Amino acid sequence: MTDTSPSRSSSDRTDGGFAVVEMFTSQGCNSCPPAEEVLSEIDQSARERGRPVYALGFHVDYWDHLGWADPYADGAHTRRQEDYARAFGSGGLYTPQMIVNGTTDFVGSDRRQASAAIESALATAAITPLTLSVTETDGDETHRLTVDYQVDRVPALGTINMAVVERGLENDVPRGENAGRRLRQDAVVRAFTSERINGDLGQVELSVPATLDPRRAMVIGYVQNDGHRAIVGAAAVPVAS
Template sequence: MTDPSRSGSNRARPPESPLQPHDVAPTGGFAVVELFTSQGCSSCPPAEEVLTEIERDARKRGQPVFALGFHVDYWDYLGWPDQFADVAYSARQQAYARAFGSGQLYTPQMVVNGSVEFVGSDRRRAATAIASALTVVATTPLALSVEDAAGGTGGGHRVVVDYRTERPPERAVLNVAIVERGLESEVARGENAGRTLRQDNVVRAFTSVGLDAERGRVELEVSPDLDPQQASVVGYVQHDGDKAIVGAAALDMSTEPG
């Protein structure tokens, strides 16, 4: 299932980048940038720096670029269980591998708009893919609104996301993620043993629902340690088959009433 030999050797450092909160995707292009990563992989920190810079740069420029760091669980066998990892995120990466016809999993892997993949630390490839994505008109506009709700299990709480779309394609899904910036972890074992990792745009909660109506609501349960001042909600519409992403929007949780 894993291919550690393809863990990524390109350690070139990228540009500065971010994520501008938009509650409605513009009629122009957008870029959803998904990074599959792990705290147990020594090649991943450079790619996470790329993702941070992508998000920061887009926020400064006001560009609709949405960054998500999915932590996979298959590096945990090295002795460091990544606290942000989820088997569902590994399964998501497997679905991309099937769609791309590669059948291989590796970290760090970056996927832009569900259609282009490359080693996540490749700053040049990332810039090219994002620039290209921003030229393609969004076919499914998306609007989001968010509210907190009490009653989560284990001391957490629920986040309720209302959405509105136009012209959703057949067999489409709506993905909704809560991402958090400014996280630090001291890694005691694995390939990054002894390092303190600073990570941004970490996916802290994620769900996918069938998009069979233009309006609806989804709920996500988040950990009680989530800092809403450092968190954003990202939604994106995706074909269930070829995985192409056709609409996206995001907004900062700090801009929403609690």
């Protein structure tokens, strides 16, 4: 692809409740497809109802040596789950694990707990409202995204997380616990970065694969407390204008 003129769009500011739903998953785990269905339902419902619920599927890499290497797995996703394990004092990793707003975790296939955690999160106003805008540039091998953000009421110790997620991905799994299945997944994290917030205005750059379909992709930004890991603000914006 060649460079194109940048397009820019802005997110709605979220002052009220929101829910960031992070799920740690793997195509190599046969317990994960049911949880992927739950995550897809959460993502679809949020988009249809216009609710500030943001789904992210982090594919971990510790299943990769057991017969099938997940094409979306990343060691950075595993390290993020390890950070949560330390914060929760659990000391162990498992899939599928779902975490809502950085503080509530449970087995990702549990629809009842997912619904209860999301409704509770939506009932709590954002501590740190966030606004995003994104500029997209096409390159030969990657899409390059520049995300500008504005944070109100910057926390003393806070991190801005920025993710690009894509829905409607499908692939065949020939080996491992899901051998012979064709998996369809939504809200797959295709790029992710975190950095310390140093002021109310900032900019983050992300590179995503050229195979990313901008029409099915979203940038999700969320502010997280560095101590207790609570997510205190979030917003999202489509990649395509």
